[in-house]
Amino acid sequence: MARHELAVIGAGPAGLAAAIAAADAGLRVALIDGAADAGGQFYRQTARQLHARRPERLYHGWSEWESLRDRLAAHRESERITFLAERHVWHVEPADGDGFVVHAQVGPEQQRSESVAAGGLVLAVGGYERVLPFPGWTLPGVLTAGGAQAMLKAGLVLPGRRVVVAGAGPLLLPVAGGLAAAGAEVAGVFDSSDPRAFGRHVRALAQNPEKLAEGVGYAARLAWHGLRVRFRYSVIAVHGDERVEAVTVAGPDGSRGRRIECDALAVSHGMLPHTEIAQTLGARIGIRGAVAVDTEQRTDVANLWAAGETTGIGGAALSLVEGEIAGRSAAARLRGDMPRDLAASQRTRRRLAAFAEALEDAYSAPAGWADRVTDETVLCRCEEVTAASVREAVSELGATDLRTIKLLTRAGMGWCQGRICGPGVAGVAGCPLTPANTPFARPVPLGVLAEIDDNGGSE
Amino acid sequence: MDLPKECDLVVIGAGMTGAACTWYAARAGLRVAVLDRGAVAGGTTGAGEGNLLVSDKEPGPELDLALLSTRLWRELADGFGGGIEYEAKGGLVVAARPEGFAALEAFADEQRRSGVVAESVGADDLSGLEPHLADGLAGGIHYPQDAQVQPARAAALLIRDATRGHGASLHTNTTVTALTRGADGTVTGVVTDRGTVHASWVLNAAGTWGGEVARLADVHLPVLPRRGFVLVTEPLPRLIRHKVYAADYVADVASSSAALQASAVVEGTAAGPVLIGASRERVGFDRRFSLEVARLLARQAIDLFPALAQVKAMRSYVGFRPYMPDHLPAIGPDPRAPGLLHACGHEGAGIGLAPATGHLIAQILTDETPDLDLTPFRPERFNDTGGEEA
């Protein structure tokens, strides 16, 4: 089994920055990612065989990506960084003595597992979208806003011809703009947040002019397509039998709904951090369900760092600086030194984090959404558990938390292990969103599990 | 719901055992308040497979308890319909080699004398019972009395029925911090973080944490945790019909060793996933996942059912069986603390033994003669030796 000084899981902005910073400082790094190319979700690359000559038209911050890409290439050339692509990490365990052993399934087939040992580990595993349930949200054609963007960037495809973009959060703007630029008819962009809420965060917003400019740029792109965001509006129902045919949108008064014909709905209510690997290793989970880290991005587990969305949702710029801090801290600490000259990066981090918190606070899910979830609405998409079952578990059967609701109803027991339904079930049940313990970060064939030893796995 | 000021019986613990004691006592006319520091089924009940087994028990008091429970579970299943997911699927214990099969048959002979139905199955007939079982096994014993329930739902539905129809009350997120005692030392109620309840009797049904409750009454009850992992697969069609396990399992259950033992118990469920238990380790309350245990369970499951190699494990959960030094539960009144009763320490058999335990507790509280001799389950039986502490 290969042993590296540092392993970095996730090759998005945070993981790339961490791996590059650590390699710059002389560490030998394994950079592990499930995709064929580095980039993560934010810099998700168009498939090479599609030969996009102007890929930058689908991205924000393309020049930053080019710089990261070139620095990664140089470190791969000098063998400071080993890029392990198409490795789907399913479990990380503490190594005997010190460090970690990372177990990953290989390739799209995922019929074989490989192991990587490392003295230190940076978790840069990112996040995924939160979608709060509403009647009709399981119909084909309803998908996450980020999913629509990922499918567009990677495969150059659209979810439909006429798309409504809705939810709450800063992601809606670039997604709507991207879909429109790529030829979709965007039938409306609806954000349930109240713009007046941004007034409470003038300071954090004003200190981040480049982030504001990014937002203005997205809005200008939308305007170019004749679109603008309707704030305080939300999709309250989706109509259709076998797929989306229309949605109903309600405004601030909440009473009158407007029906909009469409064949796709891209929806998002913000993001959630991936925390299962950190939890399995015993790291503390802090506020907003994110991995808790100190000013050097260290978790409370020795030689375990975390950076990017897994430590709190904040966007690519914040992920980049967190990754850099983690990489430089790891490079120093793993060799028994103190990291130096982190102060400037830590200031940037604080400023961007304050901006992210202000956004998270200002963007808000539609008030009373949980009450509008009808009894027959499916909350757990995998196990097809309805809101009625969840409500019964709480009011009749003595459930007080997500775990007991799961035991009594199966909500959260399916393929996604409650990642998707967690926020909806917690909201409808009126209990806190507590991440489940999932020692398998993704499903693993029993045959692979039985044989990890033979791949140099765990001994 | 507000705590009552007083009642006949306070049950500490809303797991399967507490639920069954609540149900039988409430049905017998007692006013019962069942308390839990967490949710219903939040402890070992929620981490179990719902085994109702006679097959793994040697003749003796535990088997008698299991046989009584087998009958009571069938009654409960009739009364509660499909809600508790009772399934009389039967067990199949297999042996790889002829000498193992011979040992199984000898064990089954003894069990039959105690009333267990055990059918010997030759090598050629195994595939008729379990079409996907590995080739080359020497034979097995079929136990039609083995069954399964969904333990969390069973506990929740028994408590709901007791509260709806029989005057009991449920209080979750309520932690017992002390017991009230009379001048003569009699236990007269419980103090909780939400108030005090006076009661004629207090029942310790705290499972793996029963030793802590006993300490509140200054009595010694050596309940120790024995960790177990269960692997859960993706949903499948009915590939596996019975609870299937290899002969080693019985030896593991009866063992007092602290070291890791695992002999996979493999079974399908009504909902689709296959469950693979049952490791046993004495490592305290350590919840950390163990890849070594998961690997061992996966290997043994594939040894029994080769087709499982392609099937994906989706999750794993951990639980702590309440383990007593002599592998028997504590059931009955505690003479060291009059007014206090215990119903805990059922190890890995708590779901199966719950109805019999609840039934016997209700008989004691209503001054009926218990259906079984409770002497082997006396809570104070470890006092002489000081018990065996981990």
Next chain:
Amino acid sequence: MRRNPLMLVEAQPEPAFQVTFDGATLDALPGQTIAAVLWSAGITAWRRTRVDDRPRGVFCGIGVCFDCLVTVNDMPNQRACLLPAQPGDVITTQRGDGHGAA
């Protein structure tokens, strides 16, 4: 001509190949996932759920939700949003758990 994503980024994809979906032949571009190929053909659902027999397709688009499970070359429970299409792939609507449950 209506604008499309390939035009936007001035893509020059490698030659298309064929796959089948429930017996019908579809064109696929090299590098596209199974989900992208099906979307290109206007198909948005390729799974029927285990309990209620309802249609499903892409939801999260990044491999987290497992809603887009599909059977490819007789292998059930493949995530269409991650799995690259290969020439000759036989894609079939996945029913229930995908293992041929009754």
